[in-house]
Amino acid sequence: MTDPATDVRARAEAHLRALVGRDDATLREDQWSAISALAVDRRRALVVQKTGWGKSAVYFVATLLLREAGLGPTVIVSPLLALMRNQIAAAQRAGIRAVTINSTNPEDWTSIEESIHAGEIDVLLVSPERLNNPKFRDAVLPRLAAECGLLVVDEAHCISDWGHDFRPDYRRIRTLLGDLPAGIPVLATTATANERVTADVAEQMATADGESVVTLRGSLDRDSLRLAVVSLKTPEQRLAWLSDHLSEQPGSGIVYCLTVAATEEIADYLRSRGHDVAAYSGRTEPAERAELEEALAAGKIKALVATSALGMGFDATLGFVVNMGAPSSPVSYYQQVGRAGRGTSEASVVLLPGLEDRDIWAYFASxxxxxxxxxxxxxxxxxxxxxxxxxxxxxxxxxxxxxxxxxxxxxxxxxxxxxxxxxxxxxxxxxxVYDAERYERVVEARRREQDAMLAYISTDQCRMRFLREQLDDPGAVDCGRCDNCGGFEVTSAVSEGAVEEASARLARPGVVVEPKKMWPTGLDRLGISLKGKIKEGPLEGRAVARLTDLGYGQALRDLFREPAQDGPVPVPLVKAVVEVLGDWRPAVSGIVYVESSTRPTLTRDFAEGLSRYLRVPALGSWAIVDPDVAPGQGAANSAQRVAAIGRRFSLNADVPPAADVLLVDDRIATGWTVTLAARALLDAGAATVHPLILATTT
Known part of the structure; x- marks a missing residue:
């Protein structure tokens, strides 16, 4: 007589072989334990396993078994669009009918919903943001909850305040769990949860009758990864290292950056050095994202220079990950490096930390x-x-x-x-109730994570063991593969030519400052009669650099570091301004500067120095007339900012008729100070206004 459990496992492994396309594929014991808990016992399970372990296989195989038993479709909540596309392709190879509802395909939502209710769909992947959409929440979600056969929460650490990537949309899942009919299995998966996050997620998953969650937590060792840190003093050296050694990295991979601006800047530099790379971030158009992901997975390009917006599924076989700048926690770093080494015996992982990293962490913490x-x-x-x-x-x-x-x-x-x-x-x-104590605990946890990341960079102990211990992996031992264990030697040498070219690239100042096109809505509610297109505004301007840039960014971060230190424009930045003007060549006949209460000497010196250099008169200032309005008041949103600037400033300048004015300021954030100053100058008779800024925060 056939054992029912043996029969189910045999069918499960047949589905696995179809999914991965290999006749010799078998389930790991923990994979079978999870599948059995879901498809046989109809329980709730939390799987905390390393990247590449096969968590996707668990829910796809469980889906096929549950569908055979007559249950409804699987609903997978996943935050990564790249992962969704990858999973759909994998599911279709196994004969699983999978679709997605997310922000990139609204035109398909109605037909997808109809197909689901008709029983034509096996798997629906939804972004967490959909759960809070009123129509989806009120009309679609209750029916899905009633009809689904399995609920999967991918990247489940996002549910927890203590997770490194907490997302408020994920908190809606707790409500969804409560609405599920009895007996509907639930699977939560993550590769990056320490004991605190694991316990928190398991508690939120518990059923109303108190049935415990099956928790399967495995070793977080990644035996294919070889970890190293290369500490170089300057951005030029780090760029040069990347240019010199990128081609030596195995296969194709990812160069992770902390900011969108860095992805574009570094990709441009690497292309100039003959490397086949492309930039990838949340700013990349959806169609281009899909094309770039496919090119990377197929090895058609050497690397994507990306922000954390890039997440690849289990089908991506990548040979390396390089981080240009350190993420703010070891847990985030472990997640990113886990994109490499799937399906390969060895993959190289190199971190190039920078002095600017902590400034970027502080910005995101704000x-x-x-x-x-x-x-x-x-x-x-x-x-x-x-x-x-x-x-x-x-x-x-x-x-x-x-x-x-x-x-x-x-x-x-x-x-x-x-x-x-x-x-x-x-x-x-x-x-x-404002839970101040809870928020402060979370902030303090983030501070500890940052300290731990700095400790990872400087440690002389095993790097993989360090990361595993940060994730409370009880089996953490020395890996024997990293630069500290002696198994991976990474040179810090860079060629003079690469450094010179990187220096030239970073020393080339100049960022375009686009003018505002539309007045913010709602100004009438603040007593301001401005709306629609901006007809009287500045022309395209220039800034020396972004505060987050690798080149002049450091000098600007030093200049604007708090507490404020006032003084003339530093000589290196004076030279940068001259170079920007040489490239830009605006035709101007006078200069007006924006007054500053925190650095009054800086902006005045900026204007007076330009007046001498360009041999045009300083006409006056966009003057502070109400110092009770704080310098950054209203900066968080456009309408509030316009109202605050209108109260704080007034034009104090003698503007000749039809003058071409160079409007100078120390830094630009929202752009509304420059916009309103230009409007006042044009009303006073100026013909054109050209903004010139030291730093932009965007």
């Missing part, structure tokens, strides 16, 4: 959950409105950027204090 008074103000505005308000409308009342406002509203939605509805957001009237 985008944390808003202060209590900002949250209260948002709830008060919603309550007083008596009708739904769009995020765009809320911006005119609350001093937060749109992205931070959206993130905060999502948290309030999950907490029950606000609700996304058709037409925007509304207050629910449910009391809300």
């Amino acid at each position: 985008l944390a959950f808003p202060r209590e008074e900002q949250v209260r103000q948002t709830l008060d505005v919603l309550a007083e409105a008596g009708r739904p308000l769009s995020t765009q409308a809320l911006e005119t009342y609350v001093d937060l950027s749109r992205s931070r406002l959206e993130q905060m509203l999502k948290v309030l939605d999950v907490d029950g204090a606000a609700r996304r509805v058709g037409g925007g957001w509304e207050a629910t009237g449910v009391p809300w």
Whole structure:
């Protein structure tokens, strides 16, 4: 008599062989334990396993078994569009009918929903953002919850405040779990959860009747990865190292960067040195993203120079990962390096840390959950409105950027204090408590992560063991493969030619400053009669560099480091300004500068020096007339910023008729100071306004 469990396992392994395209493929014991818990026992399971272990195989095989048993489709919540595309392709090879609903294919949503309800779809992949869309949440999600045969939460660490990549949209999953009918299995997967995150996610997954979650946690060793750190003093040397040694890296791979600007700058430099690379970030168009991912996976290009927006699925066989700049935590770093070494016996992983890394970490840390008074103000505005308000409308009342406002509203939605509805957001009237202690604990945890990342860079102990211990892997031992264990030697040598070319590239100042095209909406609610297209504004301007740039970025970060140090423009930046003017060559007949309360000497010296160099008169200033308006007031959103600038400044300059004005400022963030100053200059009789800025923060 055939053992039912043996029969199920045999069918499961047949499905696995179809999925991976190999006749000798067999399930690991932990893979079978997870599949059995889902497809046989119909339980909830949390799988914490290293990248490349085969977590995708678990839910695809379980899906096929559950579909054979007559259950509904699998719903997979995944935050990575690249991973979605990769998984759909893998599923289709095994005869699994898989589709996705995300921000890139809204034209397909209706037909996909119809196919799901008709039983024609086996797997639906959705982005977490869809869970908070009013129509999807109210009309589609309840039916999916009632009909689905398996719910999968990929990158499950995002559920937890303690995860390195917490996302408020993921908190909606807890509500979804509560709405599932009894007996619907649930699988959560991640490669990057320490004990605290694992316990937190398991607690949130528990059923109402208290049934425990099956937790399968394996070794996080990646025996194909060889880890190294190359510490070089300057950005020029790091770029030169990459140029000199990129071709030596095995196969194709990823060069990870901390900012979008760095991806573009580094990719451009590497192409100039003859390397076949491309930039990839959240700014890359969806169609181009898919094309680049395919080219990388197929080995058609050497590398993608990417932000963390790039995540590849289990089919991508990559030979290396190089990080130009360190992520802010060892856990994030472990996740990124895990993109390499799948399906290969060896893969090289090299970290090139930079002095600017901590400044970039500090910038992203500044985008944390808003202060209590900002949250209260948002709830008060919603309550007083008596009708739904769009995020765009809320911006005119609350001093937060749109992205931070959206993130905060999502948290309030999950907490029950606000609700996304058709037409925007509304207050629910449910009391809300600002958990300051919790937020401070999370901030402190992030500080510890940053300290740990710095310790990883400087450690003389085994690097893989260090990462595994950060993830509370109890089996962590020395790997014998990294630069500290003696198994991987990585040279720090760079050629003079590469350094010279990198220096020339980084020493080439000049960033285009695009003029604003439209006035922000809602200005009328602030008593300002401006709307629509900006008809009186500046022309295209120039900045010496971005604050995050590798070249002049460091000099500018030093200049603008707090507490503020006032003084004349440093000589190296004077030379950079001269070079920018030489390339740009704006025709100007006078100079006006934007006054600064924190660095008054800097902006005045900037204007006076340019007046002498260009031999045109200094006409005056965009002067501070209301010092009670703080320098950065309203900077978080456009309408608030325009209102604050209008109160703070007034033109104090003698502008000749039809003058071509060079408008100079120390740095530009939102662009509205320059826009309003230019409008005032044009109203005063100027013909054109050309902005020249030392630094841009964008």
